[in-house]
Amino acid sequence: MGYSAAIAGASGYAGGEVLRLLLGHPEMEIGALTAAKSAGDRLGAHQPHLLPLADRVLAPTTLEELRGHDVVYLALPHGQSADIARQLGDDVLVVDCGADFRLNDAAAWERFYGTPHAGTWPYGLPELPGQRERLAGARRVAVPGCHVTVATLALFPGLAEQLVEPDLTVVAVTGTSGAGKAPRPNLVGSEVMGALTPYGVGGTHRHNPEIVQNLTAVTGEPVRLSFTPVLAPLPRGILATCTAPLRPGATVDQVRAAYETAYADEPFVHLLPEGTWPSTAMTLGANTALVQVTVDPDAGRMVAVAALDNLTKGTAGGAVQSTNLALGLPETTGLPLAAVAP
Ligand SMILES: NC(=O)C1=CN([C@@H]2O[C@H](COP(=O)(O)OP(=O)(O)OC[C@H]3O[C@@H](n4cnc5c(N)ncnc54)[C@H](OP(=O)(O)O)[C@@H]3O)[C@@H](O)[C@H]2O)C=CC1
Numbered sequence: 591m592g593y594s595a596a597i598a599g600a601s602g603y604a605g606g607e608v609l610r611l612l613l614g615h616p617e618m619e620i621g622a623l624t625a626a627k628s629a630g631d632r633l634g635a636h637q638p639h640l641l642p643l644a645d646r647v648l649a650p651t652t653l654e655e656l657r658g659h660d661v662v663y664l665a666l667p668h669g670q671s672a673d674i675a676r677q678l679g680d681d682v683l684v685v686d687c688g689a690d691f692r693l694n695d696a697a698a699w700e701r702f703y704g705t706p707h708a709g710t711w712p713y714g715l716p717e718l719p720g721q722r723e724r725l726a727g728a729r730r731v732a733v734p735g736c737h738v739t740v741a742t743l744a745l746f747p748g749l750a751e752q753l754v755e756p757d758l759t760v761v762a763v764t765g766t767s768g769a770g771k772a773p774r775p776n777l778v779g780s781e782v783m784g785a786l787t788p789y790g791v792g793g794t795h796r797h798n799p800e801i802v803q804n805l806t807a808v809t810g811e812p813v814r815l816s817f818t819p820v821l822a823p824l825p826r827g828i829l830a831t832c833t834a835p836l837r838p839g840a841t842v843d844q845v846r847a848a849y850e851t852a853y854a855d856e857p858f859v860h861l862l863p864e865g866t867w868p869s870t871a872m873t874l875g876a877n878t879a880l881v882q883v884t885v886d887p888d889a890g891r892m893v894a895v896a897a898l899d900n901l902t903k904g905t906a907g908g909a910v911q912s913t914n915l916a917l918g919l920p921e922t923t924g925l926p927l928a929a930v931a932p
């Protein structure tokens with residue numbers, strides 16, 4: 591074992607998925623596990639699927655518990671990461687699954703999160719152009735939001751090759767685990783089961799500025815985005831349907847070639863064979879994003895669809911992938927390519 595890792599927020603969904611992946615990671619030893627009101631409980635009371643760790647006891651989330659590890663994963667509610675991260679030394683790799691350090695633009699942060707901006711860290715989406723270089727050797731990583739990962743991967747190759755106008759629509763159907771474990775009125779079983787429900791409609795969802803940030807960096811032009819998330823009665827998974835107007839003269843062959851080139855060497859992002867469309871079920875538990883793209887000639891638009899597991903490639907898998915890059919390990923170490931089916 592090369593590195594020790596502490597996990598803050600180990601009783602939550604994101605922390606639990608980080609732990610599931612680290613249990614299969616040959617270079618990682620699992621150190622402190624911390625929580626807030628669950629401190630003092632057995633991990634097994636909150637994560638019964640993580641049998642090898644069931645008898646570990648959750649500690650309070652304090653500096654004393656977290657320091658002394660090579661890597662600290664923060665899987666805490668928004669706004670809880672900055673204080674802890676500030677106190678951990680620069681020799682520690684801190685990987686934040688929350689939003690605190692994702693945005694460059696302090697005004698956008700304050701508009702969507704309503705608190706002062708904590709800062710900006712290297713962004714944990716290795717597939718974005720130039721990002722692997724920024725993650726190599728990093729000591730701080732901001733893991734993207736799950737809707738942001740799926741929308742960015744669905745759209746960036748077409749934008750990067752200037753085949754579509756930066757005037758985007760994204761409708762992302764998402765499973766309920768994206769909302770975390772804390773109970774919410776619209777997330778009780780009888781409200782969710784048998785229903786599809788939009789939320790964060792009309793440009794109000796906090797992932798809007800993060801998607802725009804990523805795609806503006808790719809195009810170098812201002813990006814207009816209409817993003818609508820839809821809650822679905824699934825525990826895991828996001829399916830994003832994304833469209834953009836074709837630029838004059840752009841063809842379906844050029845669009846397909848752009849995606850083939852962008853993803854040819856990617857270990858975790860796969861362009862499916864023509865005619866096969868992604869489904870969330872193809873990605874469950876795997877660190878994969880599956881993509882398909884075509885052109886709707888009557889609408890004059892590119893249509894790109896991507897699926898991933900919000901807890902794996904959408905959070906914890908992205909976190910471990912970025913950890914591998916930051917530590918100089920092979921990027922794929924410990925990360926599953928095979929999903930669970932049916
Ligand atoms: N779920 C997802 O798909 C994704 C989640 N994320 C991000 O990951 C982070 C965690 O989300 P998720 O796991 O879903 O949330 P959960 O509600 O499932 O878990 C939250 C965790 O944080 C702990 N916690 C709560 N308040 C505090 C506090 N004040 N100090 C220390 N620990 C605290 C909880 O402990 P206790 O049990 O004791 O309350 C629990 O372990 C969030 O920032 C989220 O936005 C990012 C991408 C996707």
Ligand SMILES: CC(=O)N[C@@H](CCC(=O)OP(=O)(O)O)C(=O)O
Pocket residue numbers: 687688689734735736737764765766767768769770819821
């Ligand atoms: C179903 C659901 O509520 N999903 C969450 C996605 C959470 C996520 O990706 O994480 P961050 O909160 O870290 O950005 C949402 O839309 O807010």
